[in-house]
Amino acid sequence: MNGRTTQEATTPQESSAEAVGPTEWTHRDEVGVGPWEGPWPTDDRYDPELLEHGDRRNVVDFYRYWRREAIVEHMDARRHPFHVAIENFQHDHNIGTVVRTANAFAAKAVHIVGKRRWNRRGAMVTDRYQHLQHHADVAGLVRFADEHGLTVVAVDNVPGSEPVETVRLPRECVLLFGQEGPGLSEDAKRAASLVVSIAQFGTTRSINAGVAAGIVMHTWVRQHADLSTAW
Known part of the structure; x- marks a missing residue:
């Protein structure tokens, strides 16, 4: 799954105007999105390891870089x-x-x-x-x-x-x-x-x-x- 636009991916922390967002993997065999570019979001739903290394998980773009527990909590609603x-x-x-x-x-x-x-x-x-x-x-x-x-x-x-x-x-x-x-x-x-x-x-x-x-x-x-x- 390729990353969507920066606007879609950064929806949870739209207040962070300087956030750049995810980058698409350059190789077609890579799944997900690459490391976060620009200042990291401060929202505690985000996983520092995923922000640093990229997110290859099978999740919709809205949940890119989120911790698993944060995803489950949001899904519960x-x-x-x-x-x-x-x-x-x-x-x-x-x-x-x-x-x-x-x-x-x-x-x-x-x-x-x-x-x-x-x-x-x-x-x-x-x-x-x-x-x-x-x-x-x-x-x-x-x-x-x-x-x-x-x-x-x-x-x-x-x-x-x-x-x-x-x-x-x-x-x-x-x-x-x-x-x-x-x-x-x-x-x-x-x-x-x-x-x-x-x-x-x-x-x-x-x-x-x-x-x-x-x-x-x-x-x-x-x-x-x-x-x-x-x-």
């Missing part, structure tokens, strides 16, 4: 009131993709149900900025949902499910996804107040769990999000 949960009984490699997508849509949190360990490669380091919680089983997730007034919405192409293309998703909810292949467990389907499916027109029985999560999260965004706050 932007997060949407939906949560995402995925069952992890077979170390599903799609979980990383689900986390990355949840981060892109500013989900409140991602819940891993089942095994605590999961393959983080697909997350592309976005798990550093996304709240993650673990539940040993579906019952634990349901308790969390009940305590926080969240409706559990299961996603699976099963008899009795409602098309996500036409249903109105609850604003405050947990979108629950199953394993690649077997889909949702019986416990998950029983725990859900609503089960939705994604319309398919081909030969395959199901679509990739990471793709399904992206479709349903984007449906929530289309129905509930303030698009004027998108990057």
Whole structure:
């Protein structure tokens, strides 16, 4: 990702008139922006090491040079009131993709149900900025949902499910996804107040769990999000 204009990159400290801002990397294989040019910003959200050496992280330009903790704190004010949960009984490699997508849509949190360990490669380091919680089983997730007034919405192409293309998703909810292949467990389907499916027109029985999560999260965004706050 190349750096944007100085005006965009210096938005958090516009009061610093002498700040020059980031410089683009001169080599195409370099990711991000180079060292800060000119006087450093005094805002404590900025990381001195990143200002000195450049910022190669996979973050939007608004957060260039910010400390991780500062990014998380700022994101907490932007997060949407939906949560995402995925069952992890077979170390599903799609979980990383689900986390990355949840981060892109500013989900409140991602819940891993089942095994605590999961393959983080697909997350592309976005798990550093996304709240993650673990539940040993579906019952634990349901308790969390009940305590926080969240409706559990299961996603699976099963008899009795409602098309996500036409249903109105609850604003405050947990979108629950199953394993690649077997889909949702019986416990998950029983725990859900609503089960939705994604319309398919081909030969395959199901679509990739990471793709399904992206479709349903984007449906929530289309129905509930303030698009004027998108990057």
